[in-house]
Amino acid sequence: MVVVITGAARGIGAATARLLAGRGDRVAIADIDGDMAVTIADELGEHCQGYKLDVSDRLAFIDFVDQVETNLGPIDVMINNAGIAMASPQVTDQEIEVIEKSIDVNLKGVIWGTLVAVEKMRPRGHGAVINVASLAGVIGVPGLAVYSASKFGVVGFTEGIRAEQEDSGISFTVVMPGPVETDMMVGTRSAPLVRLVKPEVLAAAIVGAIETGKPRVAVPRSTGAYVRLMSILPPKFAIRMNRLMGLDRVSTEIDPAARSEYVERIKRTIS
Ligand SMILES: NC(=O)c1ccc[n+]([C@@H]2O[C@H](COP(=O)([O-])OP(=O)(O)OC[C@H]3O[C@@H](n4cnc5c(N)ncnc54)[C@H](O)[C@@H]3O)[C@@H](O)[C@H]2O)c1
Numbered sequence: 001m002v003v004v005i006t007g008a009a010r011g012i013g014a015a016t017a018r019l020l021a022g023r024g025d026r027v028a029i030a031d032i033d034g035d036m037a038v039t040i041a042d043e044l045g046e047h048c049q050g051y052k053l054d055v056s057d058r059l060a061f062i063d064f065v066d067q068v069e070t071n072l073g074p075i076d077v078m079i080n081n082a083g084i085a086m087a088s089p090q091v092t093d094q095e096i097e098v099i100e101k102s103i104d105v106n107l108k109g110v111i112w113g114t115l116v117a118v119e120k121m122r123p124r125g126h127g128a129v130i131n132v133a134s135l136a137g138v139i140g141v142p143g144l145a146v147y148s149a150s151k152f153g154v155v156g157f158t159e160g161i162r163a164e165q166e167d168s169g170i171s172f173t174v175v176m177p178g179p180v181e182t183d184m185m186v187g188t189r190s191a192p193l194v195r196l197v198k199p200e201v202l203a204a205a206i207v208g209a210i211e212t213g214k215p216r217v218a219v220p221r222s223t224g225a226y227v228r229l230m231s232i233l234p235p236k237f238a239i240r241m242n243r244l245m246g247l248d249r250v251s252t253e254i255d256p257a258a259r260s261e262y263v264e265r266i267k268r269t270i271s
Contacts, residue, residue, distance in 0.1 A: 002028070002069075002072045003025050003076065005029060005079040006030045006082040010183060012180060013031070013079075014029075015202065016081070016206050019203045021048050024047070026072045027041070027049075028049055028075075030052075030053040031051075032052070032055075035052075051068070055082045058108075074124065078113055078128075079206060080131045083134075084102060084105050084106065084184075086266060087147075087252070087259075098146075101266075102147060103149070105150075105269075106150035107157070110154050110158075113131075114172075117170075118170060121169075122165070122169075122170065128170065129170060129171070130210065132177070134151040138176060142252050143252035144251045154174065162215060173213065173214055174216050174217070175202070176218045178223035178227075179196050180196065180197050181198055183262050187260075188250050188259075191245060191246035192245065192246060193246070194247070201220075
C-alpha cells in the first residue's frame with residue numbers, strides 16, 4: 001500500500017511510519033521539518049520517502065500528493081497527523097499568530113489533506129483517511145482552548161465528510177488520543193488520572209484503523225470512556241470532576257523551562 005503520513009518526523013507520526021514500513025508499505029513521510037522527514041525515511045528503507053510540507057499550505061499539499069503519486073504510486077491511505085499544541089493558562093493571553101497557526105495546522109491542514117485524498121481516491125473507489133484529533137476534541141481542556149477548538153473541528157469535519165462519502169468506498173477514521181509520551185506533552189503537569197501512552201500504542205491503533213475502517217478510535221479506551229461521560233454531564237459538574245482529578249492543571253500549570261524547546265520549535269514555523 002502507498003501511505004501518506006503528515007507530521008511524521010517525530011512522535012506518533014514517526015512511530016506509525018516505522019510500523020507501516022515494517023509491514024512493507026510504501027510510506028511518504030511529510031513534515032514541516034523536511035530534513036528530519038528525509039532522515040527518518042532514509043532509516044526506514046528504500047520504499048519510504050521524506051518530504052518537506054507545511055500542511056496549512058493548501059496548494060503545497062496538492063503538489064506534494066501529486067509528487068508522491070508520481071514517485072510511489074496511487075495513494076491508498078492518507079493519515080493527517082501533523083499538529084501543534086500551544087498551551088497558555090488563559091487563552092486571552094495567547095498571541096494571535098499562535099491562535100491562527102493552531103487552527104491553520106490542526107484543522108485546516110486536516111481539511112486540505114482530506115480533500116486532496118478524496119479527490120484521488122474517489123475515482124478508484126477505495127481508500128482510507130485517518131484524521132488524528134484528540135480527546136481534547138470531545139471535551140474542552142483548560143490551557144488548550146484553541147487546541148480543543150481545532151480538534152473539535154477535526155471530529156466534526158471527519159463525521160460530516162464520512163456521511164457525505166458513504167458510498168465512495170473510502171473509510172474515514174477519527175483517532176482521539178489521550179496524553180501521549182511525545183514532545184507535545186513535555187513540561188505539562190502530571191495528574192493521577194493522566195497515564196502517558198507510548199507513541200507505539202497509537203501507531204498500532206492507527207494501523208489497525210486502516211485495516212478495519214473503524215469510524216472512531218479512542219486511546220486509551222478508559223480515558224475515552226471518562227471523557228465521553230464528562231461530555232454528557234452538566235458542564236459545572238464536569239469542571240468539578242476534572243478539578244478533583246487534577247486534569248484542569250495539566251496544561252495550565254506548565255513548566256516553561258522544560259517546555260521552551262517545544263515552544264521555540266513551533267514558533268519557528270510561524271511566519
Ligand atoms: N502527544 C499527545 O499527548 C497527543 C494527544 C492527543 C492528540 N495528539 C495529536 O497527535 C498528533 C501528533 O502529535 P505528537 O504528539 O506526535 O506531536 P509531535 O510534536 O511529537 O509531532 C508532531 C509533528 O508534526 C510536525 N508539524 C508541526 N507543524 C507542522 C506543519 N505545519 N506541517 C507539517 N508538519 C508539522 C512537527 O514538526 C512534528 O514532527 C497531533 O495531531 C496531536 O495533536 C497528541
